[in-house]
Amino acid sequence: MRKVNLPENLNSANPGLWQENKKGYIKEQREYKLVTPLFGGGAKTRYADEVTTIRPSEIKGQLRFWWRALRSWQAGSSVKKLLEIEEDIWGGVAETKEASKVKLRIEVLDAGKGANPFERVQGKSFPRNHPNIAPAYVAFPLQPTKQDPTIYPVQVGVRFKLSLLFPREFKEEVKAALWAWETFGGIGGRTRRGFGAVVPKDFSPPSVGEIRSRLSKLIKGNVWPEGVPHLQPDSLYLFKGSWQKLVEAYKNFRQWRDEGRERNKPGRSKWPEPDEIRRLTKTHSPRHEPHHPVHKFPRGQFGLPIIFHFKDKKNGDPDDTTLKGENFERLASPLGFKPLGERGPVLVYVLEGNRRLPEPYVLDAGRHFEVDVELTPDEARNIKPLMAAGAEPDPIKAFIKWLEQGGKQ
Numbered sequence: 001m002r003k004v005n006l007p008e009n010l011n012s013a014n015p016g017l018w019q020e021n022k023k024g025y026i027k028e029q030r031e032y033k034l035v036t037p038l039f040g041g042g043a044k045t046r047y048a049d050e051v052t053t054i055r056p057s058e059i060k061g062q063l064r065f066w067w068r069a070l071r072s073w074q075a076g077s078s079v080k081k082l083l084e085i086e087e088d089i090w091g092g093v094a095e096t097k098e099a100s101k102v103k104l105r106i107e108v109l110d111a112g113k114g115a116n117p118f119e120r121v122q123g124k125s126f127p128r129n130h131p132n133i134a135p136a137y138v139a140f141p142l143q144p145t146k147q148d149p150t151i152y153p154v155q156v157g158v159r160f161k162l163s164l165l166f167p168r169e170f171k172e173e174v175k176a177a178l179w180a181w182e183t184f185g186g187i188g189g190r191t192r193r194g195f196g197a198v199v200p201k202d203f204s205p206p207s208v209g210e211i212r213s214r215l216s217k218l219i220k221g222n223v224w225p226e227g228v229p230h231l232q233p234d235s236l237y238l239f240k241g242s243w244q245k246l247v248e249a250y251k252n253f254r255q256w257r258d259e260g261r262e263r264n265k266p267g268r269s270k271w272p273e274p275d276e277i278r279r280l281t282k283t284h285s286p287r288h289e290p291h292h293p294v295h296k297f298p299r300g301q302f303g304l305p306i307i308f309h310f311k312d313k314k315n316g317d318p319d320d321t322t323l324k325g326e327n328f329e330r331l332a333s334p335l336g337f338k339p340l341g342e343r344g345p346v347l348v349y350v351l352e353g354n355r356r357l358p359e360p361y362v363l364d365a366g367r368h369f370e371v372d373v374e375l376t377p378d379e380a381r382n383i384k385p386l387m388a389a390g391a392e393p394d395p396i397k398a399f400i401k402w403l404e405q406g407g408k409q
Helices: 056-075 080-092 134-141 167-186 208-218 243-252 271-281 300-301 396-404
Strands: 025-034 103-110 114-115 153-154 158-168 199-202 235-239 307-308 321-325 333-337 347-351 361-364 369-371
Touching: 025 167, 025 208, 056 080, 056 103, 056 208, 080 158, 134 243, 134 307, 153 158, 153 321, 153 333, 153 347, 158 167, 158 243, 158 307, 167 199, 167 208, 235 396, 243 333, 243 347, 271 307, 300 307, 300 396, 347 396
Parallel strands: none
Antiparallel strands: 025 158, 025 199, 103 158, 114 153, 235 347, 307 321, 321 361, 333 347, 361 369
C-alpha cells in the first residue's frame, strides 16, 4: 500500500467546510452536541472519563464502524479485501500496522454534568427512575443491585469540536463515514439504545425519505463481506415522538402481556419463551401450567444474552435462566435507536449482516438446552405481538411494522 505522510499539527486547521490546501489535504471542522446522555465511555466501567470526556480514538473507532456499515460493499464478499481498503484509510488495528491517514483532534467545549437516572426511595426495594434523564428500560445497567449498590451517573450537556485532516483521495469515504455516524451513531456505551446521540450544531432532522435517498446513493453494491453489519435503505423507520416514548413502545412490544387481575401484577406473557422454559425445566407454579403453542425463543433475535426472571419462583416457577450462544455470551442487537433531537424524532434502524449466531442458541438453566429462535409464518400467527404486525415472523421487522401501524396493543 502507498504510504502518505500527513502533517501532525491539526491546531492550524481553520474552521471551514471541506477546505483543501495546496498539499492535497482536506481540512474539516464540525461542532457537535449530545442530545441524549453519555453512558460511560471512560476507563472506569460505567463512568465518563474524568480527564478526556471524549477521546479521538473513540471517534475514529465510530467512523471506522460506520464506514464499514455503509461502504464495505466495495470489497464484495471478500473480508480480506475489506481489511485492505479499511487499513488504507483508517489504519491497522495493531501498533505494527500502518497508521491511519485520517487525523483527528477533539476540543471539548462543555464536559457536561453528571445526572442520576435512578434514586433510592426509603422503604422501597426498587429505585425510582427519572425517565427525563434516561428511561429505565434501557438504563438498567446503571441502577443499584444487591451485588453492586452503586447508582451510576450519566453525563448530560456534552459539546465538542471535531477537527479532521486527511488526503483528498479519501474525501468521499470520510464524508460518507461522517454522515453515517452523525445520522445513525453516537459515542460512549449503549448507543444502539439511544445513549450518547451526537448531532452537528444547527442540525435539522432529515425525513426518512432523505435518509433512504442518501443511503441509495452511497450504497452501490448488493454483495457484502460475510458477517459485517451493514445498512440498507429499506430497514428504517422515523419515530415522530421522543426517545422516552420510543423506549416505552419498545418495552411494551418486548414485554407484551395479558392485563393482570391485580394492580401492579401484569398477566402472562404473550411471547412463547416463558412457557417453553417451564416445559424444558419441567418446573412451573400450579397457576402457570405451560400452554403456549409455540416452542421457540424468537426474542433471541433482539440480541444476547437474555435473562429470564420469573416472579413466582416461590410457588414453583423456574429459577432465572439465560439465553445465549453455545460459545458466545453476547450478540449485539441489530436493532438501533438514534435520537435526532432532544425531543425527537428517533431513527429506528436495522443492521443487517450478522443477525444470527454461527452456532446453536442455548438456554442455560443449570444444564444447557439447545433451542431455536427462527419462526415459521404459521408459528408467527400464534404470537400476539407478531400478529399485531401482520404475522411477520421476524420479530425485529415486526417491531418496526407495529410502529408504522401506530404501536397499539
